[in-house]
Amino acid sequence: MGLSDLNFIFRFLPAFLLVYFLCPAKYRNVVLFGGSIVFCGFCSLPGAAILLGSVAVNYVLTRILDCRKSPAWRKGWLAAAVLFHVGVLGYFKYMAPSLPPGISFYTFTLLTAAIDVYRRAERPPRSFLELGAFAAMFPKLLSGPITAYHDTIEQVRRRKITAKGVEYGLSLMIVGLAFKVIIADTVGILWHDIRTVGFESISTPLAWMGAAAYSVQLLFDFQGYSLMAVGLGSMLGFRLPRNFDHPYRSLSVSEYYRRWHMSLGRWFRDYLYIPLGGSRRGTLRTVCNLLAVWLVTGIWHGVTLNFLLWGLALGFFIVMEKLWLGRLLDAHRGLAHLYVWFLIPLTWVIFAVTDLESLGIYFTRLFPFRGGGIAVNQRDWIIHGKNYLGFFLAALAVSCPLADSVWKRFWNTLAAKILLFALFWVCVYRIVTGLHNPFLYLGF
Numbered sequence: 001m002g003l004s005d006l007n008f009i010f011r012f013l014p015a016f017l018l019v020y021f022l023c024p025a026k027y028r029n030v031v032l033f034g035g036s037i038v039f040c041g042f043c044s045l046p047g048a049a050i051l052l053g054s055v056a057v058n059y060v061l062t063r064i065l066d067c068r069k070s071p072a073w074r075k076g077w078l079a080a081a082v083l084f085h086v087g088v089l090g091y092f093k094y095m096a097p098s099l100p101p102g103i104s105f106y107t108f109t110l111l112t113a114a115i116d117v118y119r120r121a122e123r124p125p126r127s128f129l130e131l132g133a134f135a136a137m138f139p140k141l142l143s144g145p146i147t148a149y150h151d152t153i154e155q156v157r158r159r160k161i162t163a164k165g166v167e168y169g170l171s172l173m174i175v176g177l178a179f180k181v182i183i184a185d186t187v188g189i190l191w192h193d194i195r196t197v198g199f200e201s202i203s204t205p206l207a208w209m210g211a212a213a214y215s216v217q218l219l220f221d222f223q224g225y226s227l228m229a230v231g232l233g234s235m236l237g238f239r240l241p242r243n244f245d246h247p248y249r250s251l252s253v254s255e256y257y258r259r260w261h262m263s264l265g266r267w268f269r270d271y272l273y274i275p276l277g278g279s280r281r282g283t284l285r286t287v288c289n290l291l292a293v294w295l296v297t298g299i300w301h302g303v304t305l306n307f308l309l310w311g312l313a314l315g316f317f318i319v320m321e322k323l324w325l326g327r328l329l330d331a332h333r334g335l336a337h338l339y340v341w342f343l344i345p346l347t348w349v350i351f352a353v354t355d356l357e358s359l360g361i362y363f364t365r366l367f368p369f370r371g372g373g374i375a376v377n378q379r380d381w382i383i384h385g386k387n388y389l390g391f392f393l394a395a396l397a398v399s400c401p402l403a404d405s406v407w408k409r410f411w412n413t414l415a416a417k418i419l420l421f422a423l424f425w426v427c428v429y430r431i432v433t434g435l436h437n438p439f440l441y442l443g444f
Helices: 006-022 025-043 045-065 071-094 103-118 128-136 149-157 163-197 204-235 253-259 262-276 283-301 305-331 333-352 356-366 380-399 401-410 414-432
Strands: none
Touching (some): 006 025, 006 414, 025 045, 045 071, 045 103, 045 128, 071 103, 103 149, 103 262, 128 149, 163 204, 163 380, 163 414, 204 333, 204 356, 204 380, 253 305, 253 333, 262 283, 283 305, 305 356, 333 356, 380 401
């Protein structure tokens, strides 16, 4: 059960909100934690048990890490916490037949609690319930955004529900649902059709259109989920962090990943890159730290070699930008935009195609310097372009910063409410008729 599932929208969510809003404030964490476990249980009963076990172990470890013991003693227990959580995540990612729902995200969330308590940046959770409400919160459980313990725990302890927060949150949820169901799922059909035809049988223009289609699908699928999560959080009295900030207006790959999946980027910066030394220990160490972060990023996303290649490729370009390319891009903004728009879709192709032989074939269609493909219809891109041009243009329009300005100004007007009402029922219709897929990032 995901956030765009009809059972969630029309059954779980109304029942949960009714209990949550009616119960006294001091019991809302009980409802939140209990509801989140039920939500996880609908996705997978064993997954709910693994989540409970992870929270329980982390609660014990954070209490131990708060003890007034020697630095070496505390560092040993921190290592135990990291090994436990990373070990559990690694086992299910690489050894088990299926991935428990949300484990990649709540593992990183729980690690922030252990590390922040170790650093004395925040006191340990006051109760198992408090830690559970923080880590298992169902809006962000399956695909983030990842929240740091020191940024969020006070909201778990004390928050206020307002009518405006509920109204705004509901509006964000509908926009996120529309991003996912209307744009991501529709453009995703093009990528699906290309895979069905076979990479060796598509023209070069269609190969580039496919790379653009997957890039749009992934952006609006994941951004849609994040908007729904932030909106649900607002309805519950939380201020969850923004996860996307117009990544395609970036002037470098480095900037792109400061704007894309921002909560994961902050996690790697604060809990891996800076502890490794960041950029404080000379150029060689900086390069090694950046490559290490992107290697881990690739491994975190998946078990196949394409994810490793994806992470290392991004690490390479980010290192090049750090060493010399960044100065060139800063001096030529038009060139910088073209660089990002050219390179990022190529890296998403590496991300999307898990079989290396198929990946190689796709790149020969993108850059047809050798061979002409098999049974290629040279006009295939025109046929598909007519079907999807409107959705590409819609994606472009709502991705512009101007769209944010219009949203902030008009979201609470009657016209906006009518539009949102219509969008919601269009989404429901598309889900009912099967024109809908699960969120892509649920697989990570």
